[in-house]
Amino acid sequence: xxxxHKYSINADPVHGTAxxxxxxxxxxxxxxxxxxxxxxxxxxxxxxxxxxxxxxxNPVPFKKHNKKVAHRKMEGWDAGKFPEKAASGILKLxxxxxxxxxxxxxNSDEIVIKHITASKGRQMKGFxxxxxxxxxxxxxxxxxxxxxxxxxx
Numbered sequence: 001x002x003x004x005h006k007y008s009i010n011a012d013p014v015h016g017t018a019x020x021x022x023x024x025x026x027x028x029x030x031x032x033x034x035x036x037x038x039x040x041x042x043x044x045x046x047x048x049x050x051x052x053x054x055x056x057x058n059p060v061p062f063k064k065h066n067k068k069v070a071h072r073k074m075e076g077w078d079a080g081k082f083p084e085k086a087a088s089g090i091l092k093l094x095x096x097x098x099x100x101x102x103x104x105x106x107n108s109d110e111i112v113i114k115h116i117t118a119s120k121g122r123q124m125k126g127f128x129x130x131x132x133x134x135x136x137x138x139x140x141x142x143x144x145x146x147x148x149x150x151x152x153x
Contacts, residue, residue, distance in 0.1 A: 007146055009115050016114065016150040017104055019097035021089065023121040023142040029065040030083035031118035031143050034090055037061065043098050043111045043149065050094070053087040060087075090145060097147050106151045115148040 011018045024031075034053075037060055038046040052058035059072040059080035072080035094113075101111050121142030127135040 005146070007115075007148065008117065009148065011114075011148045012150055015106065015153070016148060017097060017100040017106065018146070018148045019093055019100055020147070021093040021143075021145040024089045024093075024145060025140065026086040026089040026143050027083065028118055028120055028141065028143045030060075030081070030086035031090065031145060033060050033062050033065065033081075034083060034086055035116045035118050035145070036063070038090075039113055039116050041113055043094065043101075043108065043113065046094060046113060047091065047098075050087045050091040053082055054084050054091070056082050056084075086143075089143075093145055093147055097149050101149055101151070106149075110152045111149050112152055113147065114150040115146070117146055119144045119146075 005020050007018055007020070038049060041049065049058060053060055059074050059082055061074060061077035062069045062079045062081055063077065066079040069079040069081060071078045074080055098108065098111065102108060121144045124140040124142070126138045126140070128138055130136055
């Protein structure tokens with residue numbers, strides 16, 4: 001049965017698995033920075049890194065969207081933040097992908113994040129009622145995240 005979503009790269013049917021988070025209510029910019037940071041990591045390392053970000057122990061270096069971002073104590077970069085909401089959303093997706101890999105029978109100790117990307121999701125439009133019968137538009141921004149895990153031989 002074909003997938004509902006076409007991934008930007010194909011996962012190995014024997015040694016890989018994929019997971020997709022559709023229209024997550026998290027920041028696209030924060031998600032892009034986190035995805036860049038955890039790409040290529042082992043799944044257990046990435047999970048502990050995201051848990052440290054959520055508990056405000058380890059900042060995420062902001063290399064692309066770094067205007068007016070405070071400096072943090074970390075190695076290799078100066079500007080950083082603690083994007084807790086985005087990290088928790090990506091952590092849920094990572095745990096889902098890991099369970100997909102376990103269901104497929106892959107060794108959980110040797111799984112790495114081969115591909116992860118964040119892209120713009122749908123905007124949910126609404127409005128705020130104002131005085132004198134006017135309205136102000138409001139837009140809820142969402143993010144799509146695709147993740148491909150692969151077992152290293």
